[in-house]
Amino acid sequence: MALEFLTVYWRDMLRFFRFRALLFSSLVQPALWMAFFGVAFTGTISQLGAPASAPPGALYVPYLTFMAAGIMALTTLFTSLFGGISLLFDKLWGLMREILASPMPRTHILIGISLSGMTKSFIQVMIIMLFGIVIGVRFFVGASLLHLAVSILGILLFVGVFSLGFLFMSATISMRMESPESLQAVITLLSLPLFFVSNALYPAEAFPPFLRVATAANPLTYVVTGIRYFAIGPDFYALGGHYIYSLMDVGSALLALVIFALVMFVVAYWTFEKAVVT
Amino acid sequence: MESLLSEPIIEVRDLSHSFGDVVAVDSISFTVMRGEIFSFLGPNGAGKSTTINVLTTLLPIQKGEVRIAGHDVATEPALVRKAIGIVFQEETLDRDLTVWEILEFHGRLYSMPRDERRARIDEMIRLVELEKKRDVLIKHLSGGMKRRLEIARGLMTRPEVLYLDEPTLGLDPQSRLRVWDYIRQVNREGTTIFLTTHYMDEADSLSDRINIIDHGKIIASGTSDELKNALGEDMIYLETDDDAKTTGILRSLPEVKDVKPSFKGLSVTLNKEGTKTLPVILDRLKEGGIAIRSANLKKPTLDDVFVHFTGREIRG
Numbered sequence: 001m002a003l004e005f006l007t008v009y010w011r012d013m014l015r016f017f018r019f020r021a022l023l024f025s026s027l028v029q030p031a032l033w034m035a036f037f038g039v040a041f042t043g044t045i046s047q048l049g050a051p052a053s054a055p056p057g058a059l060y061v062p063y064l065t066f067m068a069a070g071i072m073a074l075t076t077l078f079t080s081l082f083g084g085i086s087l088l089f090d091k092l093w094g095l096m097r098e099i100l101a102s103p104m105p106r107t108h109i110l111i112g113i114s115l116s117g118m119t120k121s122f123i124q125v126m127i128i129m130l131f132g133i134v135i136g137v138r139f140f141v142g143a144s145l146l147h148l149a150v151s152i153l154g155i156l157l158f159v160g161v162f163s164l165g166f167l168f169m170s171a172t173i174s175m176r177m178e179s180p181e182s183l184q185a186v187i188t189l190l191s192l193p194l195f196f197v198s199n200a201l202y203p204a205e206a207f208p209p210f211l212r213v214a215t216a217a218n219p220l221t222y223v224v225t226g227i228r229y230f231a232i233g234p235d236f237y238a239l240g241g242h243y244i245y246s247l248m249d250v251g252s253a254l255l256a257l258v259i260f261a262l263v264m265f266v267v268a269y270w271t272f273e274k275a276v277v278t
Numbered sequence: 279m280e281s282l283l284s285e286p287i288i289e290v291r292d293l294s295h296s297f298g299d300v301v302a303v304d305s306i307s308f309t310v311m312r313g314e315i316f317s318f319l320g321p322n323g324a325g326k327s328t329t330i331n332v333l334t335t336l337l338p339i340q341k342g343e344v345r346i347a348g349h350d351v352a353t354e355p356a357l358v359r360k361a362i363g364i365v366f367q368e369e370t371l372d373r374d375l376t377v378w379e380i381l382e383f384h385g386r387l388y389s390m391p392r393d394e395r396r397a398r399i400d401e402m403i404r405l406v407e408l409e410k411k412r413d414v415l416i417k418h419l420s421g422g423m424k425r426r427l428e429i430a431r432g433l434m435t436r437p438e439v440l441y442l443d444e445p446t447l448g449l450d451p452q453s454r455l456r457v458w459d460y461i462r463q464v465n466r467e468g469t470t471i472f473l474t475t476h477y478m479d480e481a482d483s484l485s486d487r488i489n490i491i492d493h494g495k496i497i498a499s500g501t502s503d504e505l506k507n508a509l510g511e512d513m514i515y516l517e518t519d520d521d522a523k524t525t526g527i528l529r530s531l532p533e534v535k536d537v538k539p540s541f542k543g544l545s546v547t548l549n550k551e552g553t554k555t556l557p558v559i560l561d562r563l564k565e566g567g568i569a570i571r572s573a574n575l576k577k578p579t580l581d582d583v584f585v586h587f588t589g590r591e592i593r594g
Contacts, residue, residue: 007386015374094370098431101334102387103359278331278339 004104008112009119013085025225030075030124031131031189037073039135045239061138061238068137070129070200070226072159073220075122077194080163081187082115084170088183091175097278105271110265114167114229121163124155129231139231152228158226161257162219168264172271200224204243219260222253287439287470288333293342295328302328305342305492309591310439310472315465317473319584320491324473327367329491330443333472341498347438360388363469365428368504377408377427380416386509388435402430406460409461422453429460439470446480456485478580488580490587494502498587502580509578509586510535512552514559517543517571523588531573533558542587543572547586 016214017023042063065095069268090096097268099109133139170187177183198204198212198220228236229245236243288310293348295303298504302326310316318326331337333344335355344351346386347361371380381402385395408425411419419427424447432440442461446454462482465471475481489499498505518524521544525537528546532557535547548555552575563570576582 002389004387004389007383009420010386011375011383018374094366094368097366097373097388098364098370098384101336101359101362102354102384103362103389104387105356157571193442238583267523274335278327278336 005049005108005112008109010114012116027127028199030128033071035131038067059236061236065138066238067201069224072125072227073200073224075124076159076163079121080117080166081170083167084174089176091277100277109173110268110272114164118160118163119165125159154230155227158223161261162223165261168268173266175271175275194220202241222256225253285312287347289345289559291343295340301494303491305433308495312470314486315471315484317481317485317488318491318590319488321476323496326490330441363432363440365432365442365445376413376415377411384431384434402434406430422449442473483579492588505577505583510547512548514546515574524568
């Protein structure tokens with residue numbers, strides 16, 4: 001079996017753990033989000049009025065818990081969008097030529113770099129969950145050990161597929177761009193609407209119709225749905241809204257992410273096959 | 279040695295390559311024999327790197343035919359890649375990996391089995407004398423060490439052909455000599471070398487065959503001696519007050535093979551021994567009323583060959 005993509009994966013992970021500063025900031029940044037934005041905003045919301053009592057049977061969820069799922073998704077989004085940037089640097093510094101002149105099929109570069117990006121997201125997501133629970137996020141309340149294991153695997157499945165989609169996108173952009181500045185510009189332009197037009201930090205139900213369409217087309221919405229389903233439960237009440245996720249909802253969210261990732265893979269594959277780097 | 283040289287390993291027929299309107303390589307053809315050191319000598323921008331990029335499958339073939347170790351570059355790029363090793367002109371080492379990791383990465387890219395790979399890494403590190411730097415990050419190595427490591431990397435997979443694109447660019451004199459030694463050693467052990475350089479002494483000292491390339495064309499080829507002999511036994515550089523008139527007078531002399539303008543005055547190639555011809559030339563020019571500012575008799579060097587064929591000195 002052709003496992004050369006593991007070579008690309010190995011090198012990228014080696015660099016990830018070697019740059020202490022980068023490693024540190026990638027782990028601390030999401031925690032800071034939680035600690036400052038999360039705690040501050042939770043305070044603001046509780047000031048706006050006492051929470052309406054939850055309908056019978058639904059779990060009442062404080063804002064911090066609601067947004068923790070969103071922070072996990074947003075962190076994955078940013079890490080993945082920038083995950084392909086090492087390809088751009090390899091290209092600019094000539095390192096890509098060694099790889100392209102080797103017999104390894106080009107798809108392996110794409111797969112290797114995407115799997116390492118996904119691994120980084122897994123590490124970050126696990127850290128946010130742990131840190132969140134420490135500062136009061138109410139995830140996996142009353143779950144048995146088995147239930148907990150299934151929930152975490154479910155979250156990683158959603159995060160994994162979601163991050164792969166954006167990593168393929170990032171790899172495509174990196175292979176087509178000539179400078180880190182232009183890559184930065186494109187990614188910033190992409191990430192802001194994705195960030196705001198989603199249910200990550202607030203409910204999307206109150207959006208005007210055109211924003212709701214945009215929300216439905218935003219992969220972030222689906223990954224957040226998946227994370228909340230596994231971390232909080234199928235039926236909960238937060239920010240004045242009642243959330244009920246059926247298995248069907250969760251399944252179609254996963255399907256949407258898989259389709260997104262597949263489309264991005266095809267675009268990236270095509271870009272890699274055509275790329276000329278000298 | 280003769281038997282080794284009998285089999286072609288690189289065959290290039292009518293290769294052209296353009297970037298937009300700019301023709302970088304203009305229908306060149308050549309054959310490299312197994313076991314030789316074959317070099318492209320030419321100024322920057324002559325088309326050397328473009329040729330290497332096509333021969334290493336990094337650029338697609340636009341026109342022409344290239345076969346390497348029996349494989350067509352256009353239809354069997356993967357087999358070509360397995361058969362070659364490359365040392366690029368620019369540094370292509372990840373600054374944040376160690377010497378050992380650079381070689382490990384490369385061996386894995388080429389799917390070398392683990393045991394063979396690890397043994398080969400040790401062997402290569404010994405060859406280029408980097409034993410003490412094995413676990414040092416690339417950013418802490420000198421330019422010469424990095425070049426040696428790149429040569430080790432190029433050789434790691436036991437390629438049939440090793441491409442060296444300006445292998446000693448920017449190196450200090452000691453490092454250059456050391457790199458030359460490795461190149462000779464590797465070649466003695468059977469690896470065919472395709473070398474590009476714009477250093478005369480490098481081409482002269484290493485190559486079995488030299489091709490002078492300029493503006494995308496091969497304008498002369500042969501062994502270093504053959505190229506020099508094309509200019510005759512001796513040659514004379516003259517500076518006079520009237521180059522046009524001098525050229526006319528000299529061309530009428532049977533002892534003179536050719537007269538060409540040089541970067542500073544005239545270069546005269548001869549049919550006869552220089553020490554006997556120089557006085558004749560000086561007498562004739564004096565008779566013609568020409569003032570001679572300087573006359574320099576010398577054996578042709580590769581520099582002279584280059585000036586002769588391109589009409590100018592090589593640009594650094």
